[in-house]
Structure formats: structure tokens, C-alpha cells
Amino acid sequence: MSEPTKRLTTEQKEEPFLKLVFELGPLLIFFFANLRGEWLMRTFPVLAPIGSPLLVATALFMAATVISLIASRIVMGNIPIMPLVSGVVVMVFGALSIWLQDxxxxxxxxxxxxxxxxxxxxxxxxxxxxxxxxxxxxxxxxxxxxxxxxxxxxxxxxxxxxxxxxxxxxxxxxxxxxxxxxxxxxxxxxxxxxxxxxxxxxxxxxxxxxxxxxxx
Missing domain, CATH: 1.10.132 (Topoisomerase I; Chain A, domain 4)
Incomplete structure (x- = not known):
């Protein structure tokens, strides 16, 4: 098997793993930020005005989603359509939740x-x-x-x-x-x-x- 073929095979194996990391990363941040929301607001007072622990977690989830999409574009050369659509909705509904405190x-x-x-x-x-x-x-x-x-x-x-x-x-x-x-x-x-x-x-x-x- 030639080197280009070996390299392609390795990249094909790594791509699903990378996609999983990019999708799970923001979700895990969302989970742990909600779990430790009150501690985060005490430790980082700048987060306190955002509102409840869930809203703080939402703000961090939004930031992590943007970072994940950018990383996907840099590392894999593209942004899959489903995470992109989901990311846009996260931005819109997350912003509405924080703005309206709902x-x-x-x-x-x-x-x-x-x-x-x-x-x-x-x-x-x-x-x-x-x-x-x-x-x-x-x-x-x-x-x-x-x-x-x-x-x-x-x-x-x-x-x-x-x-x-x-x-x-x-x-x-x-x-x-x-x-x-x-x-x-x-x-x-x-x-x-x-x-x-x-x-x-x-x-x-x-x-x-x-x-x-x-x-x-």
C-alpha cells in the first residue's frame, strides 16, 4: 500500500473521532457549567449579571460552539451542515434566553x-x-x-x-x-x-x- 493511501486511510479513521470531539466538547462544557454555575459566578463575578446557572452555562455553550465550528473549519477544512445549523440556532435561542432572562x-x-x-x-x-x-x-x-x-x-x-x-x-x-x-x-x-x-x-x-x- 502506498504512503498516500496509508495517509488517506488514517485521515478517514480520524475524521469521525474529530467530529465527535467537536460536537461533544460544547455539550460537556454546557453540562459542567450548569453543574457548577453558582461557583462560576462567585469565582468570576463578570458572569453573575448573565443570570441563573443555566443561563451562564448557555453563554459558555454559545462560546464553545463558536470555537468548535472554527476549529472544525481549520482542522477538517469544512463545517458539516448539521453542526452549522445547530450552531446558528444555539446563537439565536441562547441570545434570546439571556436577553429576556427566560x-x-x-x-x-x-x-x-x-x-x-x-x-x-x-x-x-x-x-x-x-x-x-x-x-x-x-x-x-x-x-x-x-x-x-x-x-x-x-x-x-x-x-x-x-x-x-x-x-x-x-x-x-x-x-x-x-x-x-x-x-x-x-x-x-x-x-x-x-x-x-x-x-x-x-x-x-x-x-x-x-x-x-x-x-x-
Whole structure:
């Protein structure tokens, strides 16, 4: 195997890990800032005027999100569309929460983001377009039926996440909602993603053994 091929393979393995780091980083900052919000306000008085611990965590979450997007652009050369959309909504709803001193806006952010993704994916299907294929075409090569099924499943999954977020933030405490957002949403998403592998393998236009055959 040539050096360029080795290097490409290494980069391909590292990219999903880097994406996970860039997405998890701001969430972990959000969680720990909410957990130690009062201590942060005592230690850094400049944060006190922001408001409650959750609003302080929101401000730090916004800053961490911007840093994460910039780092993604520098390190990977691009900003994935989903984190970009999510980041924009974080900025808008986070700013509204802090400005109006109302935690409702930041709690509704996941509902808005997931609802938006669901509307785009399911709406695209109504017009005969499997939009998920435009996002992940470089990662998977599927036939048209595969992209339609995968787009439908992800669209419905985003609806599920939006409803689940509404149920949690409206019926439980702010701390419970933060724990759910950080420690439950990501595992649920990972589990759902792994559950799609049989479908991806069935509809893949590039058999798994083909890559190894080409290398030989």
C-alpha cells in the first residue's frame, strides 16, 4: 500500500473521532457549567449579571460552539451542515434566553433544530428527493431505494427527538433536562445510527469486499 493511501486511510479513521470531539466538547462544557454555575459566578463575578446557572452555562455553550465550528473549519477544512445549523440556532435561542432572562428559549432549541431537520428531510421526500444522500454521499454509496428509506428513517427519528425534548423540558427540572441533553441524546443517536447499518449494507452499491480487492 502506498504512503498516500496509508495517509488517506488514517485521515478517514480520524475524521469521525474529530467530529465527535467537536460536537461533544460544547455539550460537556454546557453540562459542567450548569453543574457548577453558582461557583462560576462567585469565582468570576463578570458572569453573575448573565443570570441563573443555566443561563451562564448557555453563554459558555454559545462560546464553545463558536470555537468548535472554527476549529472544525481549520482542522477538517469544512463545517458539516448539521453542526452549522445547530450552531446558528444555539446563537439565536441562547441570545434570546439571556436577553429576556427566560430559560425556555434554550430548552426549545433541540426541538427547533430536530424539527427543522425532520421538515427538510421529510419535505424533500414529498418532492421525490432523498436529501440525506446529498449530505452523506461521500461516506456511503447507496441505491435510490436505500437513500429513500434512510432519509425517511432519519426524518422520523428527528421527529422523535423533537417530541422527546418537549416531553423532558416541560415535565422535569432544568438539571434533569441538561442531563438528558448531554448524556441521553447522544447515546440514543449513536444507537439509532448503528441500527441503520443493515439497511446501508443491503442497499450499498459498493460491496465491503470491493475495497480490499482493489487494494490487492
Amino acid at each position: 430559560e425556555t428559549f434554550i430548552k426549545m432549541k433541540p426541538t427547533i433544530v430536530n424539527g427543522l431537520f425532520a421538515a427538510v428531510l421529510l419535505g424533500g421526500l414529498l418532492f421525490g428527493r432523498s436529501l440525506l444522500g446529498y449530505v452523506f454521499h461521500s461516506a456511503f454509496k447507496l441505491d435510490d431505494e436505500g437513500w429513500r428509506k434512510l432519509t425517511l428513517r432519519w426524518g422520523l427519528f428527528f421527529v422523535f427527538l423533537a417530541i422527546l425534548n418537549e416531553v423532558v423540558w416541560r415535565n422535569f427540572s432544568a438539571d434533569t433536562w441538561v442531563n438528558f441533553k448531554v448524556w441521553a441524546t447522544m447515546p440514543i443517536t449513536i444507537a439509532f445510527t448503528l441500527a441503520q447499518m443493515p439497511l446501508i449494507m443491503r442497499h450499498s452499491t459498493e460491496p465491503l469486499g470491493e475495497e480490499k480487492k482493489d487494494e490487492g
